[in-house]
Amino acid sequence: MDIVVCVKHVPETAEAELKIDSTGKNIEKTGLVYDINEWDDYALEEAVRIKEKQGGTVTAITIGTEDFDSTLRKCLARGADAAIRLTDPKFQGSDAYATAKILHSIIKNLHCDLILCGLQAGDDGSAAVGTILAQLLGVPHATMVKKLELCTGTAKVNRELEGGLEEILEIKLPALFAVSTGINEPRYVSIMGIRKAMQKEIKVLGLADTGLTEAYVGEAGSWLKTEKLYVPPVEKQAEFLKGTPDEVATKIAELLKSRGLI
Amino acid sequence: MEFKLNNEQIEIKRAAREFAEKEFTPELALEYDQKEEFPLGLYKKAAQLGFTSMRIPCEYGGQGYGVLEDCIVVEELCRVDPGLGVAVSLGNLMVPDVLLRHGNEEQKQRYIPPLAKGEKIAAAAFTEPEHGSDITRMDSTAKKTGDEWTINGAKEFITNAPIADTFIILCQSDPNAQPSHRGQSIFLVEKGMPGLEATKLHGKMGIKPCVTGSLCMSDLKVPDANLVGELNKGFYYTLELFDGTRITVAAQAVGMAQGAFEKALNYAKTRKQFGQPIINFQAVSFKLADMTIKIEAARLMMYKAAWLYDKEKPNPVATSIAKAYASRVAMEVTDDAIQIFGGYGYLADYHVERFHRCAKITEIYEGTSEIQKLTICNYLQKQT
Numbered sequence: 001m002d003i004v005v006c007v008k009h010v011p012e013t014a015e016a017e018l019k020i021d022s023t024g025k026n027i028e029k030t031g032l033v034y035d036i037n038e039w040d041d042y043a044l045e046e047a048v049r050i051k052e053k054q055g056g057t058v059t060a061i062t063i064g065t066e067d068f069d070s071t072l073r074k075c076l077a078r079g080a081d082a083a084i085r086l087t088d089p090k091f092q093g094s095d096a097y098a099t100a101k102i103l104h105s106i107i108k109n110l111h112c113d114l115i116l117c118g119l120q121a122g123d124d125g126s127a128a129v130g131t132i133l134a135q136l137l138g139v140p141h142a143t144m145v146k147k148l149e150l151c152t153g154t155a156k157v158n159r160e161l162e163g164g165l166e167e168i169l170e171i172k173l174p175a176l177f178a179v180s181t182g183i184n185e186p187r188y189v190s191i192m193g194i195r196k197a198m199q200k201e202i203k204v205l206g207l208a209d210t211g212l213t214e215a216y217v218g219e220a221g222s223w224l225k226t227e228k229l230y231v232p233p234v235e236k237q238a239e240f241l242k243g244t245p246d247e248v249a250t251k252i253a254e255l256l257k258s259r260g261l262i
Numbered sequence: 263m264e265f266k267l268n269n270e271q272i273e274i275k276r277a278a279r280e281f282a283e284k285e286f287t288p289e290l291a292l293e294y295d296q297k298e299e300f301p302l303g304l305y306k307k308a309a310q311l312g313f314t315s316m317r318i319p320c321e322y323g324g325q326g327y328g329v330l331e332d333c334i335v336v337e338e339l340c341r342v343d344p345g346l347g348v349a350v351s352l353g354n355l356m357v358p359d360v361l362l363r364h365g366n367e368e369q370k371q372r373y374i375p376p377l378a379k380g381e382k383i384a385a386a387a388f389t390e391p392e393h394g395s396d397i398t399r400m401d402s403t404a405k406k407t408g409d410e411w412t413i414n415g416a417k418e419f420i421t422n423a424p425i426a427d428t429f430i431i432l433c434q435s436d437p438n439a440q441p442s443h444r445g446q447s448i449f450l451v452e453k454g455m456p457g458l459e460a461t462k463l464h465g466k467m468g469i470k471p472c473v474t475g476s477l478c479m480s481d482l483k484v485p486d487a488n489l490v491g492e493l494n495k496g497f498y499y500t501l502e503l504f505d506g507t508r509i510t511v512a513a514q515a516v517g518m519a520q521g522a523f524e525k526a527l528n529y530a531k532t533r534k535q536f537g538q539p540i541i542n543f544q545a546v547s548f549k550l551a552d553m554t555i556k557i558e559a560a561r562l563m564m565y566k567a568a569w570l571y572d573k574e575k576p577n578p579v580a581t582s583i584a585k586a587y588a589s590r591v592a593m594e595v596t597d598d599a600i601q602i603f604g605g606y607g608y609l610a611d612y613h614v615e616r617f618h619r620c621a622k623i624t625e626i627y628e629g630t631s632e633i634q635k636l637t638i639c640n641y642l643q644k645q646t
Contacts, residue, residue: 069269070272070273070276073269073273074273074276077273077277188277188280188281188284188311189273189276189277189280189281189311190277190310190311190312191274191277191311191312191313191316191325191327192311192312192325193277194270194273194274194277195270195325195326197273198269198270198273
């Protein structure tokens with residue numbers, strides 16, 4: 001089973017203090033710590049587990065600058081066999097569509113039975129690259145995958161739906177799956193893994209290798225344009241619950257239930 | 263001259279950091295600090311990932327890196343929690359080192375791989391109740407009869423003594439040697455040998471998850487095959503060992519300082535007094551700047567000592583400079599961190615007091631700061 005995993009190198013924003021940069025369309029990135037996108041981390045782990053069980057190869061692919069190598073090296077250290085970085089100044093500003101287009105241009109020429117992506121990226125959260133990529137490749141896909149089981153020529157996937165529902169699909173391979181966090185427990189990077197990773201090469205490709213023209217990549221090839229990025233004004237809304245501790249607890253439970261939080 | 267880690271070292275640093283941040287939770291750190299128990303599960307986990315055998319060559323189940331890479335790991339582990347960090351990383355520090363240098367092939371094959379894999383734990387017994395900084399004479403004796411040795415005596419403050427499977431013990435093998443340090447030898451001893459008894463010490467100020475104990479040897483019989491290296495060379499082997507291990511202690515100190523500093527920095531940014539974050543007050547921000555300067559200097563000294571050890575040859579002066587300075591910095595920075603936290607810093611739940619308690623050991627073990635200064639002074643006196 002040959003598997004391609006699409007990964008992204010993103011800033012860790014959960015606990016960082018974010019500021020909008022001077023363009024008003026992006027965040028100030030200096031001082032932020034970057035790492036593999038959380039969802040992609042699970043996709044990579046799933047791919048490596050499949051390879052360990054059934055044999056085959058895992059190739060990690062990303063679009064970005066040299067800095068993205070640290071995410072690729074992490075993939076190699078955790079068990080990927082090969083890594084590809086697509087780098088070109090022209091790729092900058094690509095939306096989900098242009099990104100999928102660039103990935104497609106390379107992946108279509110790789111032999112693979114399975115393409116795994118994270119469901120979404122922690123930075124832009126568009127959750128669209130996987131789906132578009134599947135369309136471009138002409139392969140079936142499923143998103144929000146929380147369990148993946150391979151059969152002969154097909155895969156059985158569990159999809160997590162709203163309201164606590166779960167759906168099981170049988171899908172013909174080759175296929176693309178966008179996985180949710182929690183599908184597995186990503187392993188730690190081991191020192192043995194790092195030693196092995198340092199012996200593997202990261203293949204760097206540019207616009208010329210994609211066979212695409214400038215018009216299909218970057219801002220020129222994007223269908224979406226960011227108008228504005230801003231921090232919404234803080235609203236102060238608080239409801240004070242009154243009553244005995246038992247009554248207040250009941251009200252809290254009802255509130256949480258009505259919003260689907262428990 | 264290059265002032266940066268290479269890609270491989272950066273990956274090692276990141277891997278150790280991720281492991282420690284996920285595994286050494288604040289709750290676990292507090293729990294083990296109170297329990298004074300060795301975190302066996304964590305040790306095994308860290309060992310399986312290779313973090314505890316950085317310096318052991320690949321052929322003996324280790325990772326085949328140098329002191330610098332080991333120090334990078336130790337710093338990161340101690341940065342997240344000084345107690346758990348030291349406990350996890352100290353188990354393999356000394357015994358494999360001595361065996362690799364002076365053990366015979368059979369000893370190496372038999373004892374090192376289980377330590378490298380985390381299946382066994384080691385303890386190195388040098389210190390005695392009456393001999394701490396001065397190990398030129400040992401009260402523990404080893405007497406030879408036929409092809410075995412009989413060891414009698416006591417050891418004190420021995421890391422891992424209550425839980426170790428493999429011990430090396432420094433003994434006076436020739437009581438009449440002049441000077442006395444020319445009559446010392448190192449012996450390999452296994453847990454369960456009749457005549458070897460370990461007791462756990464309680465009530466340490468810090469590094470409580472790292473268990474410490476006393477050893478009592480009464481008519482402990484050891485086969486001649488367990489002599490490590492040459493007879494009567496034990497003292498020299500011990501000093502040589504410290505040239506490397508002291509750099510690791512400097513790395514522990516840098517990690518502890520860094521961890522406490524980061525906590526203090528975050529707190530200073532969020533804690534408000536007089537209507538603003540306290541970092542806006544120069545009394546606090548200058549303290550943070552001073553902490554940064556000290557940590558940076560200590561880290562560079564530690565890197566340099568490790569680099570010299572790996573690239574050229576162990577440099578006792580560079581090692582002593584790094585250890586003496588880094589351990590002092592650890593004490594000062596962790597103290598400053600408590601001060602920035604104010605009253606909260608005095609509480610266990612805010613974690614910085616634990617860093618301060620743990621930091622003190624770095625000025626004491628593996629040669630006190632005074633012994634480090636002695637090494638530096640000896641060098642200065644020889645300079646012309």
